[in-house]
Amino acid sequence: MREYLKRLPSQVQELIGLAGDIAEDMNARAYFVGGFVRDLILGANNLDLDIVIEGDGIAFAEKLSKSFGSKLICHRRFKTATVMIGPDLKVDVATARKEFYPSPAHLPVVSTGSLKDDYFRRDFTINAMAISIMGGNFGKLIDFFGGEADLRNKRICFLHDLSFIDDPTRILRAIRFEKRFNFKIEPKTLKYLKQAVKMKMLNKVEPQRVRDELILLLKEERPIKQIRRMQGLTGFDFIIPALSVSKKTYQLISSIEKVCSSHRIIGLWVVYFMGLIDALDLKQAKKVCDKFAFGKQNTKKIIASKRINRKFITSLGKKGIKPSRIFSLLSPLSYEVILLLKAKYNRGIIRKNIDDFLKTYSHMHLGVTGYDLQELGIRPGPNYQKILKKVFQARLDGMVKDRDDQLKLIRKIAKLK
DSSP: OHHHHHTSOHHHHHHHHHHHHHHHHTTOEEEEETHHHHHHHHTOOOOOEEEEEESOHHHHHHHHHHHHTOEEEEEGGGTEEEEEEETTEEEEEEEOEEEEOSSTTSOOEEEEOOHHHHHHTSSBGGGOOEEEOSGGGTTOEEOTTOHHHHHHTTEEOBSSTTHHHHOTTHHHHHHHHHHHHTOEEOHHHHHHHHHHHHTTGGGTSOHHHHHHHHHHHHTSSSHHHHHHHHHHHTOSTTTOTTOOOOHHHHHHHHHHHHHHHHTTOOOOHHHHHHHHTTTSOHHHHHHHHHHHTOOHHHHHHHHHHHTOOHHHHHHHTOTTOOHHHHHHHHTTSOHHHHHHHHHHTOSHHHHHHHHHHHHTGGGOOOSOOHHHHHHTTOOOSTHHHHHHHHHHHHHHTTSOOSHHHHHHHHHHHTTOO
16 A cells, blocks of 8 residues: 555645554554545545544644644544644544444443444444555554455445444445445345345434434435435435425426536535425425535525525516516525526526526626716715716616626716716
8 A cells, every 4th residue: 555655645645644653652552444445446536534443533633733833623522633734735634443332223332442442333334444654564454354355346335234224324325335436335235224224224314414414415426326225225214204206397497407507506405406306395495404514604505495486486477577687586696506407408598598687697797986986076875875886787678798887877867966
């Protein structure tokens, strides 16, 4: 693994050297772990760095932070810390731990353990590998559970039979990794996954934990693959029993994918989620938002998408509609809701009007301000906003162009000579 590590950016290699020295000085052992190791072997770009310490992880993080002169965030209760090395680089540090689940689907009780203990608490073998970053063992791959072989054979394999009972969110994680890497969930793992689904284990987890996994799944580059697999393995009952995902739903999600691709954006999970629950009515959507606590802003976007009615769509699709009217319809909406509309109405006048708004109208500015109104002798007050709005509408509709035109219109509106 030494050759893999040598290909990393210089700042990461500096981090590795310092981390190894600090661990040796502390008489501790330090390892890169998790998805970083997996993706290093796969040749995928991933600088989400995780270090596990057999020893005092907090003390290690404090020394590493001091070496870089960087910000440190500690979670002493969980024996974890984050070192903010730079704007684009951070490292999560954890003390090697072991877990005990007091009951199915509940958060575990954590205590200090060995690296092997720490890895037994992981989700899948491909995420349960470590690389030593110190001393004579530098670059050595530690693979207790055959993760490297499962990577070669493109398998998603759990670590023990109670994996999906202990943490049912691993059901969604298995789907996410299977489709991301084009792997297969191996037969025994799939058998126990299906048993957990049959026991409705996803309904027994705290909704916020399911939400977090669902968001990660929808942030994948092409989440339609994961959504199709979910329909076959888990269904969508855990979101809300009323949710029905049809051919029409998949057509919309596919259209969302194309829209996001054309705008060169990925990770807009809320757009995909709005597409996924498109068949739900406003009341049902509110119930889902309340259940999963999506947060004020995302909930607002989801609910706004449900409030768009036939009258709105008819107005937006009118032949000869003025740009100012298009602006008044679309500007109150979030970027995500507008992208959803573009995906739903992906041809004809509505699509053109949305494109015009995104490419032109939303970037248009006036050449005048309230200061210009004051210079013209117009008394400050609510009238300023009304005047500037009228000028902006005229600017959108091509009735005025440059600053001189706008000042002339202001004089006319204010009845100035």
